[in-house]
Amino acid sequence: MKFYIYLFIAICLETAGTSLLPMTKEFTKWKPTILFFALFFAALYSLTKAIRAIPIGIAYAIWSGIGIVLISLSGYFLYKQKLDIPAIIGIVFIIIGVLIINIFSKTAGH
Template identity: 50%
Template sequence: MKNFLFLFAAIVFETFATSMLNKSEQFTRLLPTLLSLAGYGLSFYALSFALREIPVGIAYAIWAGLGIVLITLVGVFFFKQTPDIPAIVGLLLIVAGVVVINLFSKMSVH
């Protein structure tokens, strides 16, 4: 269970870093640039702990999939970006994929 907490932390840090990357305006603003780099560093650091027990393919699928959904929500609430119907359907399919991996894959650690 602790490994999934590290994975969740990695997802949150990565989402924060991507948000700051957007605010950095192509690395022209110092503080968002530094926060972005720090967020990515912390994300990979937390991910490395998760990989002690979670297979890399499973961890990466969850990290990437939930990161996409979370950054989309950040885009909606903080950057006023509205996903259209195909984007929403795609996001739901990503969530379904993460659920299938966690519930049915024998490769996953439970």
């Protein structure tokens, strides 16, 4: 279970970093740029802890899936970016995929 905590931390750190990307103004604003890289470094470090027990493919699938959902929410709330119906349906399928991996996969590192 602790390895899933590391994965959750990695996902949150990566999502926070990615959410800062527009604020970096293509890495020309140094404060958000430094914070972006620090968050990504910490996220990758947490991911290395998670993959001690969770196969890398499973960890990355979960990371990517949850990250897409969180970044979509971040874009909606922070940057007022809208999602159309096909995008929302696609995100729902991603959530379903992450749930299938976690509930049914024997390789998910449970």
